[in-house]
Amino acid sequence: MVRENLVIMDSVTTKFAKRNLVQISKPLASFLLLLFVGCLVATGLLVYNFSSCSEAKKFEEKPTCDRVPQEVPSTTEEAEPLTEVITTTTSPVASTSAKSAEDSDLDVRLPRAVLPQSYKLKLVPFLQEGNFTFNGEVEILVNVTQATNNITLHSDDLFIDTVSVTDSNRDTVSIRDVRGVKKKQFLIIDLDEDVHAGGQYYVFIKFKGVLNDLLQGFYRSSYEENNVTRWMAATQFQATDARKSFPCFDEPGLKARFQISIARLKNMTSISNMRRVNSTEAEPELPDYVWDHFEESVPMSTYLVAYVVSDFESISDGSFSIWARRSALGQASYSLEIGPKILKYYEEFFGIEYPLPKLDMVAIPDFSAGAMENWGLITYREPVLLYEKGVSSRSSLQRIAHVVAHELAHQWFGNLVTPTWWTDLWLNEGFATYVEFLGAYAVAPKWKDPDLFLVSELHGAFGxxxxxxxxxxxIEVNNPDEVNDIFDRISYSKGASIIRMMQFFMTAEVFHKGLNKYLKSSMYSNAEQDDLWRTLTEVSHENGVLEPDITIKEIMDTWTLQTGYPLITARKAPQNNSVILRQERFYLHRDHVENTTTWWVPITYIDKYNNQKKAWMRKESEKVMEVEPLQRGDWFLLNVNQTGYYRVNYEVENWLALIEQLRNSHLVFDPKNRAQLLDDSLNLAFSGYISYDVALNATLYLVNEREYIPWNSGLDNLDYLYDMFVRTAHFDKYKTYILHLIRDYYAELGFKDSTDDDPLVVLSRMEIVGKACLLGLRDCIMQAVQHFQNWKNAANPDRNNDISPDLREIVYCTAISDGGQEEWEFAWQRYLNTNVANEKEILLTALGCSKETWILSRYLEWALTENSGIRKHDSARVFATVSTNSIGQDLAYRFLKTNWNRIRSYLGPSSMSLVSIVKTSTAHFNTEEEVNDFKYFLKRKQSEFGIALRTAQQSIEQAEANVKWMNTYFKTIVQWLETVPR
Known part of the structure; x- marks a missing residue:
């Protein structure tokens, strides 16, 4: 699954001891008594009515009302029984608070006495507006591994109508009770007698649910076409939301086969993981409906099950198809062009043919993640699958290639071989993130994706x-909140970075062999990281890339089971023929930290004379490495091309020699190492390992730099200074220095682009021109405003837009920032009118650039308002862009606090959008007042933060580091900026 990065681009209440007593008159007391009695009567009628509407006499009958499921009365562990006539529901997690302290150790693993072998699932979604519900029935064939008197599976947010159990001869097994366990999301079927080990049984359940609007489980989405609202239903099950669509054994290790049937209106289509076998009329039970029956699947995990019901259309290349809204289908050509090519590349890379008979990719208007790798039916947000030439930027081509490559990689790594439990989620996401760069590079080599990996993934993971x-x-995870909590840069970017490191020290050829052997040995099954380590060790020993006494597990456990990463400090020995290496964990904030963690570190070395060397630091705190003799003033460099996941520090003498080389002839270093030197030095200065004078002097050479990767690394780190300076009286000094660095390159790049431009030149132009306009370079602002006005004055601005697609975000943002309400309203109307999702994203981001406080306040308000025009999955983007705006930083945070309950209710307390909003709204704190205020807010609301709790804690740690930085380094940098040589 791809998680969108929106950084542009959990019920504890305070109780007071003092209470006030209120006296009331007798007439008022009588009135309140009558009102109370009336409320009781009304409540009874509502309960009766609700119970009636949730009962259905046969499977095909629709519920007659649309209500959210009610909770099953339960305790922490064992719930009260459901009623004899089972018409109630399992507890909806969305309506409960986040985990409390006692929940943190809650074990939600299913017992292993009963395991699923296959499912027969039938679903009827009702998409008429006002009645967004679905009916379903599932028959699960289970194998009993040990005698037990209950069958336990998952169910959440579902009305359970009927439950029955039969043996392999279809004889009925007597049920004593059916009950729910609220906090575990369990549905427990208690039996009057044991089911026996070795036996097979059928579990049959009828149920109903609501097609929710929280973008989880089986949910609804809509879009406008020809001024008509059209509805569809789609799924998003990872990690623990298949149980919201049908009762199931919802763990990745419990694979089974699925035979799915979907009933849909005759004017719609349905697709699922496998090919449709046939369709049959649903008359007379369901007039105007057709049953679509799909082939039985290969063994797979529940979180990969998927189905979409819509009136979409498709384009195909053989068995590879892309589905989208009719009016957007023309934008699917590029994805169809590259998708089959990447699939073929992976068949060769993994050494295994794609396992399923077809592959569908679907662009969904409302989608919580970036994309989801459901086996044979990959679902996407529209902007990461659709491309409109002349409207979408060329950088969106790269984005599409990466997301498609990521999801296709999962068809093998994650789907064919799946982690046994979410502890090893990183095996899925880390591998897919690394391999996506290879897949994208295979179809578009000009983007130099293997080089871009550094600034896209590795540096981000470091932070x-x-x-x-x-x-x-x-990491061990228990309840669903904790599962969702680990879909972060550690699992994705750090996972990818250590895999990249492993490929380099094993060699690409040997790594390939081991990967192919691992996948083939675990096909259609589950594995843990130790299974991978075992296979890679065998292949490494067979090919002589590791000594016989060393194992991959010994090496890689130091990277996967320990938090953080090493800082390698290197200094010349007095004899100048060796380098002394010392390792410690790198901390952003070094104060009062025990620093005894060590890793197996693959050291690579190069010096001024191009002498190269490799060595291992074998979990040792210090090592002496023999090298060719070095003279005074000669430089050497560790971590060549930054293939290792570690930072490097040097003595001042070597830093000065490296910086001198950068300023005199920077092309001696590979662009990746230039990017590394900037990133390492500025982060080391932040944490107090080296002087800021040294780190900032390293940036001086950028006036001569013309490669994108070092520029991206340098400006990304200097952006931190922007955040610290922008609200201070010394911001002018920062602006003057950055404009000095970029002025010449800005003049070369300008606003005029060409279709023949190298892709990395396109990225450089977006970076440099964007920075120039942000910092107020007059020429940049004038050109951007003029381009915007020309567009604004066009006869039909929805059809005629001459602004380069690659510069639109810069032009829009600059003109809206420089303008007022008129410019904002014009851009908002274009946002509402455009049919291109990528253009909608750009406009949505630019609309947050306004300098009008009331406009930004209204914008945040609309982000949480149904039918405002802003889709629910884009709410976090609005908060991100307003928070990035220096005028909007305080505004977004105050809005978050004031509207906390509303945000949680609107997005859902387990929404990843909530995580993003917490992160972006607190990202720029650098005063004690801001930090203390957020600490107090978090203390009061901690039980409500849910999956955003870790993010909040990380935000506080970062903010405390910012405060320390302001107190320690701010004046030093002001002085440097005042005296820096030009």
Missing amino acids: LDALKSSHPIS
Whole structure:
């Protein structure tokens, strides 16, 4: 699954001891008594009515009303029984508070006495407006591994109508009770007698549910076409939401086969993981409906089950199809062009043919993640699958290639071989993130994706993993909140970075062999990271890339089971023929931290004379590495091309020699190492390992730099200074220096682009021109405003827009920032009118650039308002862009606090959008007042933060580091900026 990064781009209440007593008159007391009695009567009628509407005499009958399921009365562990006539529901997690302290150790693993073998699932979604519900029935064939008197599975937010159990001869097994366990989301079927080990049984359940609007489970989405609202139903099950669509054994390790049937209106279509076998009329039970029956699937996990019911259309290349809204289908050509090519590349890369008979990819208007790798039916947000030439930017081509490549990689790594439990989620996401760069590179080599990996993934992982509140890649998880909590940069980007490191020290050829052997040995099954380590060790020993006494597990456990990463400090020995290496964990905030963690570190070395060397630091705190003799003033560099997941520090003498080389002839270093030197030095200065004078002097050479990767690394780190300076009286000094660095390159790049431009030149132009306009370079602002006005004055601005697609975000943002309500309203109307999802995203981001406080306040308000025009999955983007705006930073945070309950209710307390909003709204704190205020807010609301709790804690740690930075380094940098040589 791809998680969208929106950083542009959990019920404890305070109780007071003092209470006030209120006296009331007798007439008022009588009135209140009558009102109370009336409420009781009304409540009874509502309960009776609700019970009636939730009962259905036969499977095909629709519920006659649309209500959210009610909770099953339960305790922490064992719930009260459901009624004899089972017409109630399992508890809806969305309506409960996040985990409390006692919940943190809650074990939600299913017992293993009963395991699923196959499912027969039938679903009828009702998409008439006002009645968004579905009926379903599932028959699960289970195998009993040990005698037991109950069958336990998952169910959440479902009305359970009927439950029965039969043996392999179809004889009925007597049920004593059916009950729910609220906090575990269990449905427990208690039996009057044991089911016996080795036996097979059929579990049959009828149920109903609501097609929710929280983008989880089986949910509804809509779009406008020809001024008509059209509805569809789609699924998003990862990690623990298949149980919201049908009762099931909802764990990744409990694979089974699925035979799915979907009833849909005759004017719609349905698709699922497998090919449709046939369709049959649903008359007379369901007039105007047709049953679509799909082939039985291969063994797979519940979170990969998927189905979509819509009136979409498709384009195909053989068995590879892309589905989209009719009016957007023309934008699917590029994805159809590259998809089959990437699929073929992966068949060769993994050494295994794609396992299913077809593959569908669907662009869904409302979608919580970036994309989801459901086996044979991959679902996407529209902007990461659809491309409109002349409207979408060329960088969106790269984005599409990456997301498609990521999801296709999962068809093998994650789907064919699946982690046994979410502890090893990183095996899914880390591998897919790394391999996506190879897949995208295979179809578009000009983008130089293997090089871009550094600034896209590795440097981003460094930032989060330097926090004390980071976590190991492989981490124990229990309840659903904790599962969702680990879909972060550690699992994705750090996972990908250590895999990249492993490929380099094993060699690509040997790594390939091991990967192919691992996949073939575990096909259609589950595995853990130790299974992978075992296979890679065997292949490494067979091919002589590891000594016989060393195992991959010994090496890689230090990277997956430990938090953080090493800082390698290197200094010349007095004899100048060796380098002394010392390792410690790198912390963003070094104060009062025990620093005894060590890793197996693959060291690579190069010096001024191109002498190269490799060595291992074998979990040792210090090592002496023999090298060719070095003279005074000669430089050497570790972590060549930054293939290792570690930072490097040097003595001042070597830093000065490296910086001198950068300023005199930077092309001596590979662009990846230039990016590394900037990233390492500025982060080391932040944490107090080296002087800021040294780190900032390293940036001086950028006036001569013309490669995108070092520029991205340098400006990304200097953006931190922007955040710290922008609300201070010394911001002018920062602006003057950055404009000095970029002025010449800006003049070369300008606003005029060409279709023949190298892709990385396109990225450089977006970076440099965007920075110039942000910092107020007059020429940049004038050109951007003029382009915007020309568009605004066009006869039909929805059809005629001459602004380069690659510069639209810059032009829109600059003109809206420089303008007022008129410019904002014009852009808002274009946002509402455009049919291109990528253009909608750009406009949505630019609309947050306004300098009008009331406009930004209204914008945040609309982000939480139904039918405002802003889709629910885009709410977090609005908060991100307003928070990035210096005028909007305080505004977004105050809005978050004031509207906390509303945000949780609107988005759902387990929504990843909530995580993003917490992160972006607190990202720029750098005063004690801001930090203390957020700490107090978190203390009061901690039980409501749910999956956003870790993010909140990380935000506080980062903010405390910012405060320390302001107190320690701010004046030093002001002085440097005042005296820096030009």
